[in-house]
Amino acid sequence: MNDVLLEVHDLVKWFPIKRGVFGRVQGHVKAVDGVSFSLRQGETLGLVGESGSGKTTIGRLVLKLIPHTRGRIVFEGVDITSMNYSQFRPMKKDMQIIFQDPYSSLNPRMTVGEIIAEPLLVHTNMTQKEREKRVYELLEKVTLRPEHARRYPHEFSGGQRQRIGIARALALNPKFIVADEPISALDVSIQAQITNLLIDLQRDMNISFLFIAHDLSVVKHMADSVLVLYLGKPMEYGKNEDVFVHPRHPYTQALLSAVPVPDPDYKRERIILQGEIPSPIDPPKGCVFHTRCPYATDKCKTEIPQLREVATGHFVACHYA
Amino acid sequence: MEKDNILEIKNLHVTFYTEDGIVRALQGVEYEVKHNETLGVVGESGCGKSVTSLTIMRLLPKPQAKVEEGQILFRDKETGQEINLLELPEEKMRHVRGNRISMIFQEPMTALNPVYTVGDQIMEAILIHNPETTRQEARKKAIEMLKLVGIPAAEKRVDDYPHQMSGGMRQRVMIAMALSTNPDILIADEPTTALDVTIQAQILDLINRLQEQLGMSIILITHNLGVVAQNADRIAVMYLGRIVEYAPVREIFHDPKHPYTQGLLQSVPRLDRGGLKEPLPGISGNLPSPYNPPPGCKFHPRCPYVMDRCREEEPSAVEISPGHTVRCWLHVKGEKSNE
Amino acid sequence: MNYLIKRVLQLIPTFLVATLIAFILFSLVGDPFEGLRQDPRLASQVERLRRIYGYDKDPITRYFLWIKNFLQGEWGYSIMAKRAVFQVVMERLPVSLSIGIVNTVLATLFGILLGIYSAIHLYSAADYAATALVFFGMSMPSFFFGVMALFFFVVTIPLFNVGLMTPGFHPDIANLFDKTIEYGRHLALPIFILTLLGMGGFVRYSRSAMLEVLHMDYIRTARAKGLPESVVIRKHALRNALIPIVTLLALSLPAIIGAAPITETIFSINGLGKLYIDALGANDIMVLMADLTLTISLVIIGNLLADILYAVVDPRVTLE
Ligand SMILES: Nc1ncnc2c1ncn2[C@@H]1O[C@H](COP(=O)(O)OP(=O)(O)OP(=O)(O)O)[C@@H](O)[C@H]1O
Ligand SMILES: Nc1ncnc2c1ncn2[C@@H]1O[C@H](COP(=O)(O)OP(=O)(O)OP(=O)(O)O)[C@@H](O)[C@H]1O
Ligand SMILES: [Mg+2]
Ligand SMILES: [Mg+2]
Numbered sequence: 001m002n003d004v005l006l007e008v009h010d011l012v013k014w015f016p017i018k019r020g021v022f023g024r025v026q027g028h029v030k031a032v033d034g035v036s037f038s039l040r041q042g043e044t045l046g047l048v049g050e051s052g053s054g055k056t057t058i059g060r061l062v063l064k065l066i067p068h069t070r071g072r073i074v075f076e077g078v079d080i081t082s083m084n085y086s087q088f089r090p091m092k093k094d095m096q097i098i099f100q101d102p103y104s105s106l107n108p109r110m111t112v113g114e115i116i117a118e119p120l121l122v123h124t125n126m127t128q129k130e131r132e133k134r135v136y137e138l139l140e141k142v143t144l145r146p147e148h149a150r151r152y153p154h155e156f157s158g159g160q161r162q163r164i165g166i167a168r169a170l171a172l173n174p175k176f177i178v179a180d181e182p183i184s185a186l187d188v189s190i191q192a193q194i195t196n197l198l199i200d201l202q203r204d205m206n207i208s209f210l211f212i213a214h215d216l217s218v219v220k221h222m223a224d225s226v227l228v229l230y231l232g233k234p235m236e237y238g239k240n241e242d243v244f245v246h247p248r249h250p251y252t253q254a255l256l257s258a259v260p261v262p263d264p265d266y267k268r269e270r271i272i273l274q275g276e277i278p279s280p281i282d283p284p285k286g287c288v289f290h291t292r293c294p295y296a297t298d299k300c301k302t303e304i305p306q307l308r309e310v311a312t313g314h315f316v317a318c319h320y321a
Numbered sequence: 322m323e324k325d326n327i328l329e330i331k332n333l334h335v336t337f338y339t340e341d342g343i344v345r346a347l348q349g350v351e352y353e354v355k356h357n358e359t360l361g362v363v364g365e366s367g368c369g370k371s372v373t374s375l376t377i378m379r380l381l382p383k384p385q386a387k388v389e390e391g392q393i394l395f396r397d398k399e400t401g402q403e404i405n406l407l408e409l410p411e412e413k414m415r416h417v418r419g420n421r422i423s424m425i426f427q428e429p430m431t432a433l434n435p436v437y438t439v440g441d442q443i444m445e446a447i448l449i450h451n452p453e454t455t456r457q458e459a460r461k462k463a464i465e466m467l468k469l470v471g472i473p474a475a476e477k478r479v480d481d482y483p484h485q486m487s488g489g490m491r492q493r494v495m496i497a498m499a500l501s502t503n504p505d506i507l508i509a510d511e512p513t514t515a516l517d518v519t520i521q522a523q524i525l526d527l528i529n530r531l532q533e534q535l536g537m538s539i540i541l542i543t544h545n546l547g548v549v550a551q552n553a554d555r556i557a558v559m560y561l562g563r564i565v566e567y568a569p570v571r572e573i574f575h576d577p578k579h580p581y582t583q584g585l586l587q588s589v590p591r592l593d594r595g596g597l598k599e600p601l602p603g604i605s606g607n608l609p610s611p612y613n614p615p616p617g618c619k620f621h622p623r624c625p626y627v628m629d630r631c632r633e634e635e636p637s638a639v640e641i642s643p644g645h646t647v648r649c650w651l652h653v654k655g656e657k658s659n660e
Numbered sequence: 661m662n663y664l665i666k667r668v669l670q671l672i673p674t675f676l677v678a679t680l681i682a683f684i685l686f687s688l689v690g691d692p693f694e695g696l697r698q699d700p701r702l703a704s705q706v707e708r709l710r711r712i713y714g715y716d717k718d719p720i721t722r723y724f725l726w727i728k729n730f731l732q733g734e735w736g737y738s739i740m741a742k743r744a745v746f747q748v749v750m751e752r753l754p755v756s757l758s759i760g761i762v763n764t765v766l767a768t769l770f771g772i773l774l775g776i777y778s779a780i781h782l783y784s785a786a787d788y789a790a791t792a793l794v795f796f797g798m799s800m801p802s803f804f805f806g807v808m809a810l811f812f813f814v815v816t817i818p819l820f821n822v823g824l825m826t827p828g829f830h831p832d833i834a835n836l837f838d839k840t841i842e843y844g845r846h847l848a849l850p851i852f853i854l855t856l857l858g859m860g861g862f863v864r865y866s867r868s869a870m871l872e873v874l875h876m877d878y879i880r881t882a883r884a885k886g887l888p889e890s891v892v893i894r895k896h897a898l899r900n901a902l903i904p905i906v907t908l909l910a911l912s913l914p915a916i917i918g919a920a921p922i923t924e925t926i927f928s929i930n931g932l933g934k935l936y937i938d939a940l941g942a943n944d945i946m947v948l949m950a951d952l953t954l955t956i957s958l959v960i961i962g963n964l965l966a967d968i969l970y971a972v973v974d975p976r977v978t979l980e
Contacts, residue, residue: 050517050518050519050520051517157607157608159607160607187365187366187544187608188365188544188546188585188588188589189365189584189585189588189603189604189608189623190365190607190608191588191589192587192588192589192601192602192603192604193603193604193605195590195601196600196601196603199598199600202598203598214517214518216518216592217547217589217590217591217592218590220590220592220595220597221590221595221597221598221599221601222590222597222598223597224597240597244592254519255518255519256592257522258518258519258521258522259518259547259592260521260525260545260546260547260548260550260551261547261550261551261591261592261593262546262547262550262574262586262589262591263550263574263591263593264550264551264570264571264574265571265575266550266551266593270522270526272519272522272523272526273519273522273523274523276487276489276490276520277487277517292519378883378884380880380883380884415886415887415888416886417886418883418884418885418886419884419885419886419887420886423884424884426877426880426881426884428877431876431877431878432877432878432880432881433878433881434878434881434882434896434900435878435900435974435975435976436899436900436903436973436974436975437899445885445887446885446886449885449886449887449891450886482975482976484975484976495881498881498885
């Protein structure tokens with residue numbers, strides 16, 4: 001068994017909503033509301049949920065890119081939540097991010113070589129020669145060619161740009177990478193290539209991924225454990241098999257039944273959720289999912305279900321799970 | 322034109338003349354749409370899915386785009402007449418557009434005009450094609466359509482502006498607008514790509530229900546194989562301006578013949594099978610540039626079964642079983658031995 | 661409505677801060693009555709004026725005194741004209757307004773029409789002509805253009821007139837019609853020049869606003885409905901393109917009192933622009949202050965107008 005690399009306890013992030021000239025706080029977007037999970041070395045945790053469920057916010061909180069409201073983030077046994085910038089800085093090189101949009105996340109005025117070398121310049125004392133060598137190594141790792149180092153991002157296709165972004169994230173040999181929808185913007189055949197690449201890299205370098213996606217098929221393929229979010233709250237959390245084979249939460253079940261399966265003869269019970277996702281500014285009372293839940297009772301409208309362990313390592317936030 | 326077809330596209334060639342060069346966006350696209358059936362069109366970005374549908378609607382951007390060759394035959398349900406849409410005078414075409422053939426687009430966020438109410442925009446479609454309708458009647462019809470697509474409190478929401486609605490709601494409005502004229506064909510270009518899975522399921526369910534209820538043919542364009550598998554009767558797989566395989570849905574998914582179709586199917590991880598972190602066979606290489614396509618078969622640089630002939634000569638479509646055509650040298654008789 | 665009242669009330673501090681800054685800056689220039697002191701006969705007068713306008717007190721007190729006076733129409737004393745500033749400004753306002761209003765209306769009207777036309781007919785001859793006009797308007801210095809026009813149409817071919825436009829403009833011409841014609845002969849050339857030079861910005865702005873709208877998805881939706889192209893343009897594109905344009909219109913409100921000191925000087929027209937230049941030369945601070953305050957007021961009103969119009973034309977924006 002691998003060691004736990006990252007632990008998150010009861011993480012909360014409220015974004016204040018400001019109005020008017022003097023920015024009076026009028027309320028809060030409860031973007032992340034009481035999320036806990038742990039991630040082992042070399043494993044992948046999949047974060048799934050519909051838009052606005054707080055996936056990206058969790059990714060940014062864990063990297064300390066935005067301040068949190070409450071909760072604890074422990075990386076390699078060290079509580080990083082209370083650290084200030086200079087204390088946290090040396091740890092940053094172990095924690096990297098890959099973005100969804102390979103088009104906007106690369107500086108168009110830098111060559112690919114410069115882009116990949118940038119973290120080396122900031123975090124190491126490597127000489128120019130050493131950096132160059134490292135850039136070539138990294139390009140090879142993501143199956144690009146050395147001569148690509150001299151070109152600019154716009155000369156590359158979407159898939160190639162995503163490889164460049166991955167190479168940059170790998171530059172400092174990180175232990176942990178947040179991959180925020182790394183394949184959503186790519187073509188189907190390219191998605192498969194990048195998925196394979198990420199899996200290979202994980203195996204070779206023992207990297208842990210926080211893998212954010214709204215495509216459940218991809219998460220099922222990639223993630224050792226899965227956290228299902230709805231309006232910033234955890235609905236279900238467990239190992240891949242727990243969530244995908246024995247889902248206990250009605251929301252997880254509905255999500256799974258909504259995924260289109262590329263087989264015309266695949267038969268299953270379809271649960272079509274009614275209504276829309278409520279606003280996270282004013283989430284429903286009680287269980288946040290009750291407004292769309294096909295099984296909701298009066299209890300669900302008033303009582304907030306706690307995340308309970310229904311089987312070893314399998315947690316569900318539902319009164320009736 | 323076969324009698325159960327409502328639309329037949331024949332040997333369609335469309336070229337874009339741009340400052341960066343010439344793009345042969347469509348090269349001999351052919352498909353047909355049957356009465357009350359759904360045709361799924363799949364393929365990766367830039368393969369020509371949208372250009373095909375814009376050609377049907379005669380909405381290609383002028384002056385860059387030019388239809389070089391081909392026919393689009395459409396059967397007018399009322400008169401039973403066959404017409405070639407490409408030769409129709411603009412005035413008559415306007416009567417087809419939005420009336421006999423309607424279209425919905427990918428981005429429900431931007432596809433509605435922000436300065437008019439959704440009611441106005443639906444009524445506009447009704448009024449333009451039914452000049453004898455009064456505004457009152459059109460409004461009633463608009464509300465009725467909003468109810469039909471499942472918008473609660475339709476009488477009130479009819480006066481909403483698009484920004485007052487969520488993405489899913491707006492896509493419902495788009496559908497209401499497209500169907501308000503009782504079209505014979507609905508072209509849905511990536512209707513759910515921008516939506517969440519649960520909302521996608523709602524919208525696809527709605528489209529299917531309305532097809533049964535109102536009776537119409539649908540051209541469903543998507544890059545999501547799952548979406549067409551469960552909603553289409555027949556599939557056209559496109560690659561770089563060509564239809565490389567065209568077959569009934571079961572044959573495409575259970576017995577794909579073209580290496581591209583096979584690769585595409587092996588590119589997607591699946592909910593119903595496949596192990597954790599198993600490599601996906603997929604397709605190697607990148608999509609070729611449309612400005613500089615490879616010679617011969619357009620797929621040959623990425624094809625695992627590439628032969629010499631593929632590099633030089635482009636295969637034409639062959640019918641390997643009734644209603645199943647493939648553009649691949651592997652399936653041209655007498656070539657099998659090379660495999 | 662409540663919101664509007666609130667907005668109008670919010671303008672007051674903005675106005676005060678802006679004028680205060682202007683006032684303090686002018687205070688740094690020095691004592692406006694210094695020049696008058698040279699004349700021993702005026703010595704007692706000067707002391708009186710200094711007291712009246714608070715020059716024996718600190719600048720802040722003086723500012724409040726000035727504001728109080730200003731609101732009552734006491735705009736100070738022009739050392740240049742040796743008369744009340746209010747009188748001087750009011751005398752010149754009609755001239756500047758006639759140039760400013762006509763030129764702004766023409767420049768915006770033709771600029772917007774041409775911009776929209778060239779966006780619809782992209783790469784047509786008219787579009788290229790419009791682009792040429794934009795370049796011309798943006799790069800041609802008004803003094804050069806003005807002097808050239810002066811040379812050709814006043815000196816060589818005496819089609820138009822120049823000269824001081826004083827209060828009793830041409831008392832020799834009694835007939836109102838002839839008087840108007842003469843008035844026009846004086847103002848036509850500067851108006852023409854200002855319009856031509858001012859149009860460029862509007863052409864460019866409205867062309868790009870319209871082009872942007874024409875690429876929007878909802879335009880494609882409108883076409884896909886089967887609407888005739890004319891309806892697509894008039895109903896769907898134009899209304900949206902007008903949203904940014906209307907804002908620009910409101911923001912160009914200050915131009916109506918003539919932001920044309922150079923042209924006025926070249927054509928020797930006694931408008932506010934020329935007054936400003938002259939006052940700068942004469943260190944006539946109270947005139948400068950009055951002129952600036954008028955402009956500040958129009959800028960502020962223009963901004964409010966822009967906000968209101970924005971909410972009127974764009975349903976996504978509400979005045980709450
Ligand atoms: N900087 C911010 N200020 C205010 N609200 C924010 C901010 N960032 C995110 N939010 C809100 O927080 C909620 C969660 O957003 P987040 O981006 O984490 O969602 P997500 O799950 O990543 O969604 P998506 O699938 O659309 O990427 C949303 O309601 C969003 O509007
Ligand atoms: N306005 C245009 N000007 C120039 N080329 C164009 C234009 N529109 C489309 N094309 C070209 O035509 C080809 C087909 O484009 P099309 O939009 O049909 O692709 P698609 O299959 O719909 O892709 P996507 O999945 O990205 O929507 C592409 O190579 C594209 O570059
Ligand atoms: Mg996100
Ligand atoms: Mg498309």
